[in-house]
Amino acid sequence: MSCSLKLAALSFAYGDREVWSGVDLSVGHKEKVAIIGANGCGKTTILECIAGLAKPLSGQIELFHKPMISRADFEAALRQIGYLLQDADDHFLCPIVEDDVAFSLLANGISRDEAHEKTERILRELGIDALAKKVVYNLSGGEKKLVALAGVLIKEPSLLLLDEPTNALDYSYQLRLAEILSALEQSIVIVSHNQEFIERIVGKIYLLERGVLTLAADLKREILHSHDELPPHTHPHTH
Ligand SMILES: Nc1ncnc2c1ncn2[C@@H]1O[C@H](COP(=O)(O)OP(=O)(O)OP(=O)(O)O)[C@@H](O)[C@H]1O
Ligand SMILES: [Mg+2]
DSSP, rough: OOOEEEEEEEEEEEEEEEEEEEEEEEEEEOOEEEOOOOSSSSSHHHHHHTTTSOOOOOOOEEEETOOOOOOHHHHHTTTTTEESSSGGGGOSSSSSSHHHHHHHHHHHHHHHHHHHHHHHHHHHHHOOOGGGGGGGGOOOOOHHHHHHHHHHHHHHEEEEESTTTTTTOOHHHHHHHHHHHHHHSSSSEEEEEOOOHHHHTTSEEEEEEETEEEEETTTTTTTTSOOTTTTTTOOOOOO
């Protein structure tokens, strides 16, 4: 299988407190997976390790078939990665929505006209074009989340890391977002507590529990084992 991401025997600790260990995860080209688990079990930390923002204690990370060893390896891989942080406020670099969304394109030398056109398109697609001229810091929680997401998607990254993408989103936006993400060709890792949302998008659900990551459901095949976090309505996808 051609993999966008591979974690092998990864472990992580804050000081002498181990958060998780023996984490193995492969995400194929165009594959979409979710990681679920209780608050504080270390889901965000896994995404931070993938993005090179946190350093695992041991184990290997491979991105786009390259082992991540140095800072420079991560920097090169990050050009192809879109990371939606759990807290949208950590994203914003410009006060006006459309400037913030276009920021990464302009920083990479794309012309103003092209950046403007792409920004308009992504804001329209997410249904937030009316926010283009607004001040980021005055937006509601859900609006901020969507603007941050627009800034991530506009780069058209080959791998998306999404930490709690539906936090603060109302139900109709959750449905719209699920539709958008399922239609994307990219590989996606979603961390979420929103079972219904992830089931609309991913093929596999991994559960992080007591420091161990296991495959909890393969929705394209069958439910591997039942768990409190997988309610009875969990069912294999028919598409
Ligand atoms: N900088 C830090 N120093 C020490 N401990 C930390 C630090 N950051 C996180 N932790 C701890 O590591 C554990 C894992 O945190 P993490 O944010 O990865 O959990 P999570 O699964 O994403 O939780 P949530 O569902 O609440 O977002 C938590 O117990 C947290 O308190
Ligand atoms: Mg988290």
